[in-house]
Amino acid sequence: MSTYQEFIQQNEDRDGVRFSWNLWPSSRLEATRLVVPVSCLFTPLKERPNLPPVQYEPVMCSRANCKAVLNPLCQVDFKAKIWACNFCFQRNPFPPSYAGISEVNQPAELMPQFSTIEYIVQRGPTAPLIFLYVVDTCLEEEDLQALKESLQMSLSLLPPNALVGLITFGRMVQVHELTCEGIAKSYVFRGTKDLSSKQIQEMLGLTKPAAPGQQGRPVAPQEAAASCRFLQPVHRVDMNLTDLLGELQRDPWPVPQGKRPLRSTGVALSVAVGLLEGAFPNTGARVMLFIGGPPTQGPGMVVGDELKTPIRSWHDIQKDNARHLKKATKYYEALANRSAVNGHSVDIYACALDQTGLLEMKCLSNLTGGHIVMGDSFNTSLFKQTFQRVFSKDYNGDFRMAFGGNLEVKTSRELKVCGAIGPCVSLHSKGPSVSENEMGIGGTNQWKLCSLDPSTTLGVYFEVVNQHNAPVPQGGRGAIQFVTQYQHSNTQRRIRVTTIARNWADAQSQIQHIESSFDQEAAAVLMARLGVFRAESEEGPDVLRWLDRQLIRLCQKFGQFNKDDPTSFRLSESLSLYPQFMFHLRRSPFLQVFNNSPDESSYYRHHFVRQDLTQSLIMIQPILYSYSFHGPPEPVLLDSSSILPDRILLMDTFFQLVIYHGETIAQWRKAGYQEMPEYENFKQLLQAPLDDAQEILQTRFPMPRYIDTEHGGSQARFLLSKVNPSQTHNNLYAWGQETGAPILTDDVSLQVFMDHLKKLAVSSSA
């Protein structure tokens, strides 16, 4: 094993796991002193082209409260055909099918390179995937047309056997029946009436009236038949649905002057959830909500229909002036929970220039693993391509989406699970490995991920419970097993098991080792997730203070300095970038609401808590590339000093891709040099960042906003707001020099931040 860098990379590639610490402090006390908890970013469905799933059932520990899956860490007695669980030490006989087992004939799950293994299991009938479109019709004609086209196009992307349904809403909510010939039939609900799931199902005719003494589950075929009317296999209703979508009209109810259209998003969602709940409980399903504005009536209404009352802003919320906020949030949370219980996920595609109520509705996606996509209009490539990408396929031709996920975390005795942060809900499974100390969604060792894709990443937080006076035996290893059951997009049920182990280390004697095992990138993201999680419920400044405090404590713990001498402060290489991440995190839209609408904040946070490490880091600290005649493109500091007249900059903040042409370049371009054959190289220079941007655009989900700007352009603000303001109008010494562009801001620069940090870290009073 060469370096931790490589080790970390290797582990991530194989298991999709990145731990904040790769050596674990052996006692609770030591662990708490490390400030950053033992935790990991785990990507349950990390794409593993080289991992063919095995076609049999996993072997599980027979102890009822353990049920750990046989893994390479288990001790195996090949003679006795017995294996010992490495979590509970229960000795289990192998099942009969393993009779032929021997040292030379080992099943895959015992081989070390299969620390992550995927099983295909045959359980129950396979249910087709379900896509339920919930479409807002209160759109501008142009938008609606674009949306209709996107939806029609999407039909061709769906697997032919997938069930598809359509609900449209405006002032009323219409559930369209898809089988009708000759006449388009739909069930209509009033947009203002909160209906219970039972009422909805009754009204849709999904329940047999007064089924006497409902014994267990109602008969399946009957149920399917009933729901068939609304959810049909794509291949059967392709034509019908295409026509139906084609005939969709804008909401016909007149909208008086000075009013918003009446949009019954709340009821529409309620109907969608109720429909699926009744027809397909515990089956993978996607509710795809397309909205062009905020809900304006009925339950879940976010803003009234009077245009003169604007939709709530952060200012209103802080002043407790947002009338509908609490009620609406509560409403959508209830829906989200119901939806999550049944394993249905909700996507929100919100395209409008103003806010659409994502703040209130975000939980729908957050809890159920759905996507949120935010755009200006459905008639933009941002939406069109993003939506198309939802249906992208992997190397096997399978959709990059999975349903009904269930993640269980098992730990060896020295560890307990504190919680997880990500697009999941707790299953409230209390086991021996559940810690009382909650971080994120805690109190359980199982979570439901209604929908997940290969990049879905959870932060999982642990607690070392080993007591200081009960040292772990030398060379002992702690183990964690992630068991992810899910419905693959080809409708198979699968179980992916990842078992990892890390060495214990005595923090007192081996602090250097522990320090060098620190994964500062993972730690930054994990801490950031904690911060964002807190920000959902706490005041912004409190979160920042907490974050600062943690940073200072970490620096105090691992920094080398002389007391009260800031200049003497040094951090080791493994921690050197961490403060900088924190600096940018503090400035990020995840924690700062200034200049962001509540919807935007919700949107940013939504993506932050589900992307993998790389993407998360980009979000925290955007990447800046510089293109010039002086050499090949190079990454440069995210600093105002990087903004030079003869450079083209490409900034990727995950949400935005900004191409910024320096002053000189912009002038050249304006002068049209790129058109002249003799300036072919300039043309190439201009083209280079575009190509690179295109590459990012190809893969990123959701599609970032693409911005092409130049020095002095209004859109340059996207760049200027991100870079470290090392030069501002305040430090005049940089004025007029060629070293970059001053930023007109009162924000502190990284330099100031670091100085301050050092001062506090070394302070003896702290």
Next chain:
Amino acid sequence: MSQQGYVAAPPYSQAQPGIGGYQGGFGAPPAQPLYGHYGGPPQGFNAPPAAGMMKSPPTSPAAMPPPPVSSQYNPSVQQNGAHPQRYASPSAASPPYGQPSHSVYNSMASPAPPTQQLANQMSAMNLGSYGKSHPPPPTSSAAQQHFQTPAPAMGQPQMHSAPAPHMASQNQMSPPQSPLTNMPASGQLMGGQSMTGPPMGAGPPMGGQSMTGPPMAGMNRPFPGPPPSGQGAFQQHGTGPTAPSGYPQQSGQFGGLMSGPQPGMPGAFPGSPGGLAGPPQKKLDPDSIPSTTQVIEDDKARLGGQVFSTNIRGQVPPLVTTDFTVQDQGNASPRFIRCTTYSLPCTAELAKQCQVPLASIIKPFAKLPKNETPLYVVNHGETGPIRCNRCKAYMCPYMQFIDGGRRYQCSFCNCVNEVPVFYFQHLDHMGRRVDFYERPELSLGSYEFVATLDYCKNNKPPNPPAYIFMIDVSYTNIKSGLVKLVCDELKTLLEKLPREDGAEASAIKVGFVTYNKVLHFYNVKSALAQPQMMVVSDIAEMFVPLLDGFLVNYQDSRAVIYNLLDQIPDMFADTNESETVFAPVIQAGVEAFKAAECSGKLFIFHSSMPTAEAPGKLKNRDDKKLVNTDKEKTLFQPQKGVYEQLSKDCVAQGCCVDLFLFPSQYLDLASMADVPSHTGGSVYKYNNFQVATDGEHFLRDLRKDLQKSLGFDAVMRVRTSTGFRATDFFGAIYMNNTTDVEMAAVDCDKAVTVEFKHDDALSEELGAFMQCALLYTTISGQRRLRIHNLSLNCTSQLSEMYKCCETDSLINFFAKSAYRAILNQPVKNVRDILVNQTAHMLACYRKNCASPSAASQLILPDSMKVFPVYMNSLMKTAPLVGSTELSTDDRAHQRLSVMAMGVEDSQLQLYPRLIPLHDVDASGEAVPAPVRCSEERLSDSGLFLLENGHAIFLWLGQASPPDLIQSLFNVPSLAHLQQEHMFTLPELDNPLSKKVRGIISELLEKRPNSMKLQIVRQRDKPEMLFRQLLVEDKGLHGGASYMDFLCYVHREIRQLLT
């Protein structure tokens, strides 16, 4: 009134005091003076004649006549004499109109001396009175006839065979005198006319046309008593040339009257002298009692085909059964308004005394025959119609312009108003505006104003109304084939939506809903390739799922609608849903209209009791045990709550509901029809509907209903001149307060019966005015005001009042008030009240107006001589008969349908036409004259057609000649008739078949509702249904025969008199 009367326990609980019921209204004492007068003179005069009368009538009619005649005339003459003098001054003011002059006359008349009283009566008759003055001799003769006839009638049956004939044929009555009377009458008339001629050019013709005579005569007869004065009077008349000038018109009319009445006058009737009804009755010749058919025929003969000009106040129009042409000359046509009496008693006391209800039956949208001018539309532009500042009455012919035309005095409240500048016009030498004939609102009885925005909801012009077809697609309706039938029919029928005259297409929009337990709305926007169906299952809180595309213009969306109508039957072909909802269906309609901001009509085709869990859910509460108990009323009462509110909502939105029911069992019609019956809607019911037998019948109804011309979102207000006011309203209406009659829609067959009460004494001179103003939205979405004006006479003479009564209107009022009363009282009480009131009305007449005669003699006012038969028929109708054999729904249905009926319909309902067909002249045009509705008129070898506006029967006597059967059915004999023959006549190419089918289709055409043709053979079971309609016979489910009833009434009268 009636309601109060009936509801109030005290007045009615006592059977006999029936009168009491009216006391409240009519109680004013003034009546006495009249009596005094009357009595006074009578004693003086009458005594001799009376005695003579009494004795002589039976034996020697001829003898009698002369005296009475003279007496009558005398008074009138005196009046004339008197009037002229008084008249002179008033005439100046009144000249413009014939009517005003009348009023003057009346007023004049009342003050007249005793002798004049008679004249008053005469005069009250309007023209008649005048005429009388001239024709004294003749009239007297007529009157005598009456007297005599009555006497004879009664007496004859019992005593003399000879008299009977008199009764039977009025002519017989008259013969003795008629020659004399007629002759003189005409002569006098001539004279009278000549007299009148000068003053009022118009007068004479009017008189001739109006022909009010007949009723007058009837009245007269009873009164004729005082002959002595008569002669004197007559002479006076002759002498008083001055008078004539004032009267001329009247005289002219009178003349007409005289001639008319004489023939038909069997006003009085012989009670059984014996007094004991039982034995004598049997001896009575049925032909001797007053015959409705005869009365009708007489009226036809007298007035049929003539022109009725409405220029005279208090003019009694021809019977509803008579064909006549109306010329609007200042009063609303009787097609629009009919009154129970055209001469109101002056005081409440008088009214109370006689117990004759004062009511008008207003049919604001009555269909006018082609030869009558449709209503003129007056547009005053932005200012809107001109109205009295105080009472808000609309400008009408009764307004008196004064002060050189700068101001006008409201004839309703007497307020003096400024004439708006733009409306100013000079007056001519008669005090009449120069533009009198140019402005309908100054010269006509009925006209319309264009309403301004002030009269519109939310001050916005209304949208064109809409029709929504709501089809119950539950199992029953699918299986019976109804759904398909309706859908197929609608395709062609929608082409014929009512439209404005001259409009290319109807402005009415159409929408479609189907439903069972849930509602399905359809988007039939023209832009769609195929219709869209929207299911609303939220029946607890109904709403309309779409706006655009639901209510569409039929012309534009025809293709989509066709598509839809084709598909509906198939879509539900395999339904097994048998539960339905109902209230939410109506609610949906209301919501749709609300959303579209228009008014309109729902056509609901419904099959069964709404038992699905939803608002307005009904349960079977049909309990035959309740019949004939105090709780029977609950069977007629709608269930409270949902439907009440729904009616209110409907009316507020102008949503009329027409309900077509296809029940196979009880469906609580009382509740289901609650909304239609408050929104101006109709309820049609087809029991055990089968396409084969009822399909055509139903479609006829649907076609008629859909094509009816009507107004929407209507509010009616009846204003009256001081002294009386409208107090109660009956009809398919909704009352939010006590004065505004609200109707979601009102069509050409819906009538509102309005009852009046005295506030104060009325003046004979001024008369009484009423103005019915109806604010509504036309079928093209224009807001209009329809105004009907009517002027009535007032009289302090009961005899005059009785003379001007109209039986058909009276019975309409009684039917409605009784049908309403059964909601609150046991049916038996209501029947008792009816009998008592009948007896009281007649007794009062006998006591105060008829000349003294034997107590055993039944004397009926001429105008009411067939009143008992109607009354008896009314009491035998299903709602009132209280029999467990009748379906509760049918009873409720009949009750409700009568509530909205006009006079024509109620008349037919209560006295069906029985037309003999066996000896019809197949080649001729004429329809055989109906015969009396009695089994006795049937003959074993006869064929009869019987129709009452709701059902039509072809009755085949047992011994029908085979050749008739052959020509009608193409089968050799009755025995060969199969079931399939029982509902339709085959189309055969022979004169008889053509003739009979022609008669039937003509009837079907004429009636507002379709009638199901049923062919019944004598002694077959279905004959029961047929026999039910023979109203002169004993009722199948109880109820007396006409004869028995008459005897009973007679006995009651005698009791009252003693």
